[in-house]
Amino acid sequence: MKKFSKVLALIIATIFVFASFAACSKQQTDVSDLDYIKEKGEIIIGITEVKPMNYYDEKGTLVGFDTEFAQAVCEKLGVTPKFIEINWDNKYNELKAKSIDCVWNGMTITEEGKKVASITNAYAENAQVVVMKKANLDKYPDIASIKDLTVAVEGGSAGEKIAQKEGLANTVVSNTQALALTEVTSGAADACIIDLTLARSMTGEGTSNANLGFNIKLESEEYGVAFRKDSNVTEEVNKIMAELLEDGTVDKLAEKYSISLIK
Secondary structure, three states: OOHHHHHHHHHHHHHHHHHHHHHHHHHHHHHHHHHHHHHHHHHEEOOOOOOOEEEEOOOHHHHEEHHHHHHHHHHHHOEEEEEEEEOHHHHHHHHHHOOOEEEEEEEOOOHHHHHHHHEEEOOOEEEEEEEHHHHHHHHOOHHHOOOOEEEHHHHHHHHHHHHOOOOOOEEEEEHHHHHHHHHHHHHOEEEEEEEHHHHHHHHOOOOOOOOOOEEEEEEEEEEEEEEOOOOOOOHHHHHHHHHHHOOHHHHHHHHHHEEEEEO
């Protein structure tokens, strides 16, 4: 009888432990993503360095349209933005693992992205362009004409997807769009596919890439901000974005950085 009592006591104790663990897990699950971020007091924003969205000025300060847009949103949200550079190709895994809380870096809204993340309303429009030396622009008038060229792209970017779709076999995959552009400057690649916003700010007269230009404009796209799948932060940020559009804050930033807004 004593042995039976001990076994029964052990079973009851085990059930109690599992019940306590389940209750604790449920409490953690019940904490919304918005509460989680507000309790931390900061939002970790995954970026890559790409002008004019997020980049460092001559003083070493992180600036750019997305940087300052995010700062304005975070001020209204009541949290501090913390920007960290990530591997763009791994952005959605970073979100899921909670090593970052959002991706805010000229991110193209895609159907693939919508399946694995919660994405805000579109706030800006963009397109992909093929950048090469100005002397070669007349030789290559369309995407079909560059199929034998070596083309640099950023891994996981809209540019890489276009290269794959168009069957461009000779590609050089870089960690960032800025590095893809460098491949063309150095001669390691004949051309690169990058965002129109970046191409406008980093090529042509008055830039360090005055000998580069573009005339092939590819698929148009829209930018959004990605949060964790089913995150309730997305709805809150959509509201704040609308407020900042209405009060003129975003218009001033768009004029400052030559961004085409979606209203």
